[in-house]
Amino acid sequence: MKKWMTATVAFFSIVGILVSGSSISAAPQKPIVVYIDGALQDNVLTVNGRTMVQLIAFKDPANLVYSYEQATKTIIVTNKEMKTTVRLNGGSTTALVNGKIVKLDAPVTIKEGRTYLPLRFLSETLGGTLKYNSTNKTLIVRTPSGQERFKTLMSGKLEDARTIAIHTPTTLVDKEIVTNGEGFHTSYTFPKGEALRYQVQYRGLIKYIEINSDGIAVVKWQKDTVGTNGEAGKKPEDFKESVYFLDNFMAEMLTYGTIDSKGVYDEVGIVYYTIHKNFNGIELMPIEGETRTDVQINDMEQ
Structure with missing residues (x-):
């Protein structure tokens, strides 16, 4: 529990630091309905035709480590299991993934004091899963830990599934x-x-x-x-x-x-x-x- 709390506090602190960067206007398009680890996302943007979610929503203290590099104003996210490190800057249209430049479908966006990233980039690069449900037109996203909980919920031991x-x-x-x-x-x-x-x-x-x-x-x-x-x-x-x-x-x-x-x-x-x-x-x-x-x-x- 202490380890989880430490990682979570660090994550929220980083989000607060990053939002002080330059802001980018988002196109006034109606966003799609998005769930991350079962939670409905109230704040979703559409930028350049891409679905954007708050960085704060994709949190997984068990697998993801967040840090901030003050000198370059860079947020750093690491998936420990995948040995993947992502470096991001506010307003940038690219990210560094294990040292390689990767183009983003939409720029890192700061709006009303919150940082948004392309949803597909977040889920694919950091080990999450993404599914589009065409019946009710929703995007279902899970962090690595969220995916493991989902498996248990659907087909695991009865007492474990009930707790989840x-x-x-x-x-x-x-x-x-x-x-x-x-x-x-x-x-x-x-x-x-x-x-x-x-x-x-x-x-x-x-x-x-x-x-x-x-x-x-x-x-x-x-x-x-x-x-x-x-x-x-x-x-x-x-x-x-x-x-x-x-x-x-x-x-x-x-x-x-x-x-x-x-x-x-x-x-x-x-x-x-x-x-x-x-x-x-x-x-x-x-x-x-x-x-x-x-x-x-x-x-x-x-």
Whole structure:
């Protein structure tokens, strides 16, 4: 964790330094919808007909190292596994990749204090993956670590996939429902054997989330259970047999178990964080005898 935090702080510092360079106007074209590691990118530009994303969005502390060379005002990005080093300057139409000049499809662009780079260059040069979904006209991008998480999410061990699922950024298909309930615990409910759809309840707000074949977590339904803010979306059918995990912050404990088709709860385990210190931060646990039933394999897993 400390190593990840150090790399992340360095990365954000570099982005802040680079934005002080010269700015380049971007053509007022409607950008395409882009997801990076499952997160919808709100700030996307189209420059010279190319999709540009913020450098800050393509972050992968486990694989990428960022540094800044003050004398030449150069940002340096290194992929440790690929042994690839990229050197970039604000306003430049070229980059140095392992010492060789590479022409960019669009110049390094600085707009409103943020640095943008061509998306395809970022993903291909730094070891990411890129896919265009023609059905909903979106670009799906993953960093090296993001691609590994995606593989686990789609076809990995059930408990690992569920953990990735609940930490995948969500996208709304309807208005956002807010609630004024108190946040003493968070509960997650999954259909038995599944990781790609679940319900989460926090502060009295229930959300039903489905993860599609591109790894995008979509909030299909929301309901305020303690106030008068109503609901949005379509309520899902009952999960029938399911499993639950209740993370109680106040009591510093995690309870988990099964729910039968009649809605009867059966608690199968308790983790006391003050006693089982190795489990601090663990939000889900494996359920004995449960096997995964929703494995998916697609082209981005190859």
